[in-house]
Amino acid sequence: MKKINALGKPCPIPVIEAKKAIREIKNDGGLIEITVDNEVSVKNIEKMATGLGLKTTSQALKNDEFTVEIVVPKNQDQLNQTASDSELVVAFGRKTMGDGDPDLGAMLLKSYIYSLTELDTPPEHLLFFNSGAFLTNQGSNTLNDLKLLVDKGTQISTCGACLDFYQIKETLAVGEITNMYGITEVMAQAKKVINF
Amino acid sequence: MDFLSQCTSGGCGAKIGPNELAGFLGGVPKFSDEKLLVDFNASDDAAVYQVSEDLALISTVDFFSPMVEDPRTFGRIAAANALSDVYAMGGEVLFALNLVCFPEKMAKQKLSEILIGGAEKLKEAQASLAGGHSIYDHEPKYGLAVTGQVDPKKIIHNNTPKVGDILILTKALGVGLVQSAVRGGVACKTSEKAAIASMERLNKYAAEKMRDFPVHACTDVTGFGLLVHASEMAGADVTLVIDPEQLPLLPHAYHYAEEFLATAAGQRNRQFLETKIDLTNTTPAFQEILFDPQTSGGLLISVAANKAVECLAAIQKDDPVAAIIGEVCQKESDQSIIIV
Numbered sequence: 402m403k404k405i406n407a408l409g410k411p412c413p414i415p416v417i418e419a420k421k422a423i424r425e426i427k428n429d430g431g432l433i434e435i436t437v438d439n440e441v442s443v444k445n446i447e448k449m450a451t452g453l454g455l456k457t458t459s460q461a462l463k464n465d466e467f468t469v470e471i472v473v474p475k476n477q478d479q480l481n482q483t484a485s486d487s488e489l490v491v492a493f494g495r496k497t498m499g500d501g502d503p504d505l506g507a508m509l510l511k512s513y514i515y516s517l518t519e520l521d522t523p524p525e526h527l528l529f530f531n532s533g534a535f536l537t538n539q540g541s542n543t544l545n546d547l548k549l550l551v552d553k554g555t556q557i558s559t560c561g562a563c564l565d566f567y568q569i570k571e572t573l574a575v576g577e578i579t580n581m582y583g584i585t586e587v588m589a590q591a592k593k594v595i596n597f
Numbered sequence: 598m599d600f601l602s603q604c605t606s607g608g609c610g611a612k613i614g615p616n617e618l619a620g621f622l623g624g625v626p627k628f629s630d631e632k633l634l635v636d637f638n639a640s641d642d643a644a645v646y647q648v649s650e651d652l653a654l655i656s657t658v659d660f661f662s663p664m665v666e667d668p669r670t671f672g673r674i675a676a677a678n679a680l681s682d683v684y685a686m687g688g689e690v691l692f693a694l695n696l697v698c699f700p701e702k703m704a705k706q707k708l709s710e711i712l713i714g715g716a717e718k719l720k721e722a723q724a725s726l727a728g729g730h731s732i733y734d735h736e737p738k739y740g741l742a743v744t745g746q747v748d749p750k751k752i753i754h755n756n757t758p759k760v761g762d763i764l765i766l767t768k769a770l771g772v773g774l775v776q777s778a779v780r781g782g783v784a785c786k787t788s789e790k791a792a793i794a795s796m797e798r799l800n801k802y803a804a805e806k807m808r809d810f811p812v813h814a815c816t817d818v819t820g821f822g823l824l825v826h827a828s829e830m831a832g833a834d835v836t837l838v839i840d841p842e843q844l845p846l847l848p849h850a851y852h853y854a855e856e857f858l859a860t861a862a863g864q865r866n867r868q869f870l871e872t873k874i875d876l877t878n879t880t881p882a883f884q885e886i887l888f889d890p891q892t893s894g895g896l897l898i899s900v901a902a903n904k905a906v907e908c909l910a911a912i913q914k915d916d917p918v919a920a921i922i923g924e925v926c927q928k929e930s931d932q933s934i935i936i937v
Contacts, residue, residue, distance in 0.1 A: 409902075409903070410902065411763065411902070411905050411906040411909075411921060412921070413840065413843050413921060414763065414902075414921065414924055416840070416843075417838060417840040417843070417923055417924060417937055418838075418924075420840060420937035421838055421935065421937045423937075424878060424935075424937055582787075582848065586851075589852055590851065590852075
């Protein structure tokens with residue numbers, strides 16, 4: 402096991418040190434344990450590792466001491482394979498799935514988002530705009546699944562102009578606010594985009 | 598007569614490649630006295646000459662052909678770029694002399710616009726314009742010879758980072774890529790504007806902030822691109838670890854890199870370092886960004902880790918794109934830079 406002490410190191414240094422360790426051991430594989438002093442660093446390391454298709458477990462030792470363990474498999478090709486699979490972006494431009502009865506559409510979409518949590522490698526990024534913005538808001542029936550995805554390292558962004566338009570900005574319940582430029586960038590850089 | 602189309606290649610992209618330059622300089626006979634604290638052997642950003650115990654003069658010169666269509670903007674960029682070396686060394690600018698090459702047949706109005714742009718930036722830097730020299734040439738070129746001052750004990754060198762330091766970059770990368778997209782007629786206005794604002798931006802503000810912190814090394818990132826300047830900073834004794842995903846980028850610069858809108862100068866920078874750095878895990882687009890020549894780029898600052906967050910916050914007040922991009926480690930596997 403390769404141990405890294407990143408206590409007292411500012412963001413994004415813990416992520417950089419974790420990446421460096423992964424790079425060093427990826428031929429032989431192994432475990433990396435990185436100790437950090439804040440939860441943001443834990444989340445950032447998890448996001449980075451998930452992005453590379455690696456499994457992580459984290460633990461809070463004390464108030465200001467956390468460890469993240471990253472499992473690096475032996476086979477480098479496999480690592481790259483999972484990495485390319487993980488670059489999936491799903492864009493939700495509406496709050497239902499498919500045309501037809503709105504209640505059925507809402508149910509289908511809830512079930513779809515639940516299924517995303519069951520994927521071996523969760524999507525990298527979920528984008529919500531137009532009436533899709535209601536899905537990340539208080540009262541949405543998919544919030545638990547979305548929060549689970551965030552824990553697994555998925556990024557969630559909702560269009561700020563849409564939140565303003567529907568006057569629901571104050572009640573955003575999960576993820577971050579983005580703008581059209583952010584949405585365009587995420588889509589342009591994704592390997593695969595699924596649009597709803 | 599068109600301003601930009603007259604020029605073969607503009608900005609810091611026109612710099613002679615680092616490899617070629619080292620070759621040319623090898624045979625130059627040398628004379629220097631002990632008061633010359635920093636000469637070109639150190640590949641530092643400017644020359645420093647000690648005048649008295651607590652005063653040294655910084656002397657630097659920079660000029661190039663236009664990289665933008667508007668002459669006044671070009672003047673501002675050239676001046677910001679020329680002043681930058683003084684800031685990178687921790688100094689203050691005192692005065693500057695204009696250097697001008699201008700085609701006999703081009704409208705003289707354009708020359709006056711260039712000079713106005715340059716003078717605007719000198720005024721902002723509170724530096725006097727003390728004169729200059731101009732000649733006729735096929736292509737317009739403009740720059741400045743700049744004199745500054747520094748306390749010899751407080752000179753910040755470009756190659757003295759300490760193990761454990763954090764690296765901060767103060768301007769977004771991708772200037773060369775965006776300019777190349779502009780020339781190809783495929784750049785969007787947002788990125789063109791952002792690139793111009795970045796090139797015009799004085800490094801004065803970031804430099805003033807860094808004086809309050811334990812900065813061990815600093816350089817300005819220009820024509821040789823982030824990686825070559827970073828490898829100069831690393832020297833022989835340490836390894837700089839840089840994470841491309843932390844780099845501040847101009848809007849769409851990554852996209853233009855993916856489209857291989859790279860410059861010839863970027864390729865020269867790549868040839869200089871290619872055999873010395875392992876880029877197998879770095880996407881081709883990030884590679885282009887790391888080698889992209891930056892006209893009037895930002896400062897790369899190596900600051901003690903325990904003050905890095907404060908230093909960054911101070912710089913971000915006026916230069917919000919500044920970011921932590923890596924750290925300084927003990928020399929590892931004979932690499933001066935490791936890209937994670």
